[in-house]
Structures are given as C-alpha cells and as structure tokens.
Amino acid sequence: MTETPIRILIADDHPIVRDGFRGMFATEPHCEVIAEAANGAEAVAMAQALHPDVILMDLRMPVMGGVEAIRELARKGAAARVLVITTYDTDQDVRPAIEAGATGYLLKDTGRDELLRAVRAAARGEAVLSPAVANRMMSQLRAPREQLSDRELEILKLIADGASNKEAAKQLFLSEATVKTHLLRLYAKLGVNDRAAAVATGFRRGLLDLEQR
Incomplete structure (x- = not known):
C-alpha cells in the first residue's frame, strides 16, 4: 500500500530559502511541496485554498508575520499543522508562536534528517521542538520565581x-x-x-x- 505524501506549504520571504527547502523535499518520496508563500497573508490564503498537511512557517516576514498568520489560521479553523522554522530562538519569539498554535519550533540550522523527522511528527500532530528551544523552555520552568506583590x-x-x-x-x-x-x-x-x-x-x-x- 502506497503511503500518501505529506503535502507541504513553505512560507518564507526569502526565495533562496524556499528553493532550499523545495530541493530538500524533492528527493523525499513521502513529502510533496504543493505551494510557496512569501508572507503570512499568502500562507493563510494558500492554506485555505490548498489544504496542506504541514506549513513550514518563518516568523519575520513582510505584510503579515508568522505569529499573526498562525493565529489567523487557527481562527479560520485550518487543519494544517504549523512548524515554525526560523533563525530566532529568543523567549519573545518562541512563546508567542507556541501560544498562537504552532505544532513545532525549529531553527534554520536544523539538519535535513531532523527536519524530515519533524515534518512527519508534525503531520501526526506531535509537538516538535529543537533541542535549543526545548532546553530554554525547561530552564524557564525550573527557574525559581519570587512572587511579586x-x-x-x-x-x-x-x-x-x-x-x-x-x-x-x-x-x-x-x-x-x-x-x-x-x-x-x-x-x-x-x-x-x-x-x-x-x-x-x-x-x-x-x-x-x-x-x-
């Protein structure tokens, strides 16, 4: 029985980044890039029209950023899983993306095999975090907090x-x-x-x- 390919939408404002991701998935039989978006607004419109399984979402894009796009997708009831892939790993970037509804958060230095595993996991609805982001979040949870009055x-x-x-x-x-x-x-x-x-x-x-x- 042939496995149905995971349908992927790539949202990034840099054409060379989109080309790199498309080339990466071109040799993967279980993944299919169905569209590319240059900003969050395009990603939302394409997601509604094409119904991808997974969206690779950059955070900082013109017109509409990634977090706003994730919120809009959630508001519209989109079924696609959003996998944030960005160069930014600060608390101010990670937390809003996760709270908006992102299924995962990876950095752009993620290796090919790790990215493919993350896409498959996201398609199954599993949470995916890069090791650096996961460690940062665990450190926050463990840090002692003195109560403000x-x-x-x-x-x-x-x-x-x-x-x-x-x-x-x-x-x-x-x-x-x-x-x-x-x-x-x-x-x-x-x-x-x-x-x-x-x-x-x-x-x-x-x-x-x-x-x-």
Missing part, C-alpha cells in the same frame, strides 16, 4: 502600558518615590535592571498578558 504587579502592568513613574503614581494614588521603591523591588525579584527588561521578563513569565503588547 499585588502592588508591584499593578505597577508592572502600568509600565508595560507605557506609563511613566509620575503617571503610575497618579493612577494608583501614590507618591512618585513610593512607585520608584516598588519598581526597585520588582527589578530585584525579576533579576533585571530597567523597565524594558522588567516588561520583557513579565511577558516571558506570564505575569503580563500578551494582549498588552
């Missing part, structure tokens, strides 16, 4: 929304000095030195809602 969390949310110390003080009916004291305490608990790092860590640890971005 309710007031510190309120201030963190306000600075995530762009509020200055003065604006935060006014909204919370506190003095600026008190707000600054709370900020210094939450910096120490989060292990950061400034507002931007505090906000980034807040999103990464789930203390802030991604919708606030």
Whole structure:
C-alpha cells in the first residue's frame, strides 16, 4: 500500500530559502511541496485554498508575520499543522508562536534528517521542538520565581502600558518615590535592571498578558 505524501506549504520571504527547502523535499518520496508563500497573508490564503498537511512557517516576514498568520489560521479553523522554522530562538519569539498554535519550533540550522523527522511528527500532530528551544523552555520552568506583590504587579502592568513613574503614581494614588521603591523591588525579584527588561521578563513569565503588547 502506497503511503500518501505529506503535502507541504513553505512560507518564507526569502526565495533562496524556499528553493532550499523545495530541493530538500524533492528527493523525499513521502513529502510533496504543493505551494510557496512569501508572507503570512499568502500562507493563510494558500492554506485555505490548498489544504496542506504541514506549513513550514518563518516568523519575520513582510505584510503579515508568522505569529499573526498562525493565529489567523487557527481562527479560520485550518487543519494544517504549523512548524515554525526560523533563525530566532529568543523567549519573545518562541512563546508567542507556541501560544498562537504552532505544532513545532525549529531553527534554520536544523539538519535535513531532523527536519524530515519533524515534518512527519508534525503531520501526526506531535509537538516538535529543537533541542535549543526545548532546553530554554525547561530552564524557564525550573527557574525559581519570587512572587511579586499585588502592588508591584499593578505597577508592572502600568509600565508595560507605557506609563511613566509620575503617571503610575497618579493612577494608583501614590507618591512618585513610593512607585520608584516598588519598581526597585520588582527589578530585584525579576533579576533585571530597567523597565524594558522588567516588561520583557513579565511577558516571558506570564505575569503580563500578551494582549498588552
């Protein structure tokens, strides 16, 4: 009995990358590249029209990025499994992609055999993570977290929304000095030195809602 090929859609804004993936799958009898997209919007439209089994999705593309495309595919009820393949492995890239609905997350230095195994696993609905990404996520889960107080969390949310110390003080009916004291305490608990790092860590640890971005 002949195995039905896994139908693949490649979404990447670099033609040379798409060509490389297409060439890789050309010699694999159990995989078939059915289309290529240069951005997330094209990927969503092609997925609806062609119903691929697996989408190889880059993250940073013009018109519509990968995370937004993954969300849109989920919203439209697309059955395709999305396998993110990118050069970016920061927490700010990995977590939104997984939360949006990606089945897997690989880096572009992934070897041919590993990529083929990942595509087959994704087609079966199995989660796939590159070793570097998996190790990063495990480290986060194991890292001790000191709890922020309710007031510190309120201030963190306000600075995530762009509020200055003065604006935060006014909204919370506190003095600026008190707000600054709370900020210094939450910096120490989060292990950061400034507002931007505090906000980034807040999103990464789930203390802030991604919708606030």
